[in-house]
Amino acid sequence: MKIFNWAYKIFKELGFSELWADYSNLAINIIILIITAYVLDYIFKKVLIIIMAIIAARTKSTFDDFLVANKTAKYVAHLFTLFFVHKTVPIIMKDFVYWEGVFSKGIKFYIIVLSLWIIRSIFNSLKDYLKGKEKYKDKPIDSYIQVIMIALWIYGVIYFILILFDTSFGKLLGAFGAISALILLIFRDTILGFVASIQVTVNDMVRIGDWITMEKYGADGDVVEINLATVKVQNFDNTITTIPTYFLISDSFKNWRGMQDSNGRRMKRSILLKSSSIRFLNDDEVDGLKKIQLIAPYLDRRQQDISKYNESNSIDKSVLINGRNLTNFGIFRKYIDQYIATHPGINKDMMFMCRQLQPTQNGMPLEIYAFVKDKRWVEYEHIMADILDHILASVHYFDMEINEIGAIKIEY
Template sequence: MHKITEKIFGWSYPIFKNLDFDETLSSYLSLFVNVLLLSILSYTIFLASRYFLVRFMIALARKTKTKFDDLLVSNKTAKYTAHLIPLLFIYKSVPIILQDFVYWETIFGKLVGIYIVILSLWIIKTIFNALKDYLKQNPSFSDKPIDSYIQVIMIVLWVFGFVVIVSKVFDISTGKMLGTFGAISAIIILIFRDTILGFVASVQVSLNDMVRIGDWITFDKFGADGDVIEINLATVKVRNFDNTTTTIPTYSMISDSFRNWRGMINSSGRRIKRHILIKANTIRFLNKSELEELKKIQLVSSYIENRQMEIDKFNDTHQIDKSILINGRNMTNFGLFRKYITQYLYQYPGLNKEMIVLCRQLQPTPHGIPLEIYAFSSDKRFENYEYIMADIMDHIFASIQYFSLEIYEMPSGKSDFII
């Protein structure tokens, strides 16, 4: 390589000397010719390299089944590599062209060397970007924080590249530079604190399977409620259901509490848990005439008959005085309503009957007796889930009057009479 460059750039100086130019003028004229020649040759080498490398990469991508080489093409790896070949040619040619200009040879040689280091790192970055895109297309890695790992590797490479550049500029050995970096490691840790915390968090999030790309999470502290679209070294991006994007620091995923809905999505149903407040003074025992009227409600008709036979048998056996309803065993409108809602839930088509289906009474409050619905919707999609839950609650609100019960409502302060 050295002999070839000498032949290419060593012919002009003797020609100018033979033309009786003085040594200084011959050197400058030779420099001008060689720089012009170097520019032309470098650009030609670049065009040829780009043409053959890009064509070769495209042809290779078409013939192979793997998509990795296709991603190398889309990330322009061959194009950036084509820049490297003429740069290496320039780097080898500079000492010959500028052999009579030692000062400029040193400066220009260092600049070319720095550019080669930066371009090499950029080529490595395009390869890693292609690798990242390739792994994200693989179902096994699609939900892993690949971005975080690649960013850490690139940070290490950029730091190493910075060390090489500084050692070239100031003519310091790489070993001494690394020793200097070790001495100022505390400052480096302080500067890259968020990056280090993000990397540790990314590893913990991945190993503990706390969150994946595509998970629906709720993070009240940051106002996030939506799907995770990206996990990288510093941030986790969440696309909220109103199509806004929330950015969360990665280390917050392990330092703060958030809700991941993956378990619900992977389960057989989505939980419905709502309650209404029943006025306590509307709860009472039911007499026989009222029970006869309630038998017209098909969902509890057979239950009332069977339950009444059991209660009458008990009261007769123990000779209970039924002139007052409180004596012995009785049915209440509240208990019968709970039974009715339970039967209604079991026959409702939108619920998963293999999971818990429950209508229960909660601890009394100053505002009334809570009656809670606890069941699981078969359809977990948001809009269908909300429809199923509203449909059930609508029926409860409409049916409660048939059992002579009332729902508690805060007094509005306005008169109920219109004058």
């Protein structure tokens, strides 16, 4: 007991008793402040959430519904509480300058972070709202928001450093200049993605919903998401391919949007015919082909023109090669032209034709070039298949043969 009394006497003489009392009062004040802040935060949060829910229920716009879903009211309630604490701390810590500075800096840091969270929740609500609008469904809204949030976070980090070290913006900028090379190395992909995202948006290269093909990365499907770093493509086999955004600038890819926005989808098919089966036709053979209704008027007209020319020039027709003649290959081409021109699935306002290609060692290529009205994949394939089936079945009527080596070439 004597030892305790002696220790307490020394403690009191050194002034520790008053210091203990001061810190006890400070601790009590801090506890009271924490409890008060918690109660206020709970009240603010409940009131704001209820008010926001009532407003969302009574308005026709869905934007406020998204604000509720993204917890904007909750973050704003925290902000009100922080402002209360920020104003109260200098009062309860007026005798503790050091701790007042520490607490004030901590509160300012939290206010910065919370403000950024509030802005992010508002932007997320705006993103969800705009994606529900037909006008903005194909726009890379994620990229825009990410660019803005990166800029705001950079500003927040700068402000954070200024508060932490009590320095000026000029000194901080000088320090950043000294380590700029390191910053560029660390954030290389982010910077490249940022620049590429701006170029993709400004040049309207890709939109959400576009069908793109990028063979180098195995992408062949619809773009489902565009953000600052990546572009997500859902392939037709339902797999997902992720492509870095800046690869859309540095590498080549095919965007099928032009086809989808046009009035037809191109079909380009070529068949190989045996060169040995191509020959001249005599009058009896031409008369036999007049039974084919699509080319009967053409044959009448051409036969008259050819006969008139040969007679006026005294052509010896005992040998077919003399003068002008019809060939089975030429008549077959004309038949395909007429067939395409009358097919209901072909857009007649766009180019269509049947043409010869450069002869090959495998035979004579005959190409059908036209645009199908129905651009939907399944229907498009069915129409193309019907046309090709008919053409392949028609070959023998013209006494021609398909070359089985590389018989059909397909190109979209």
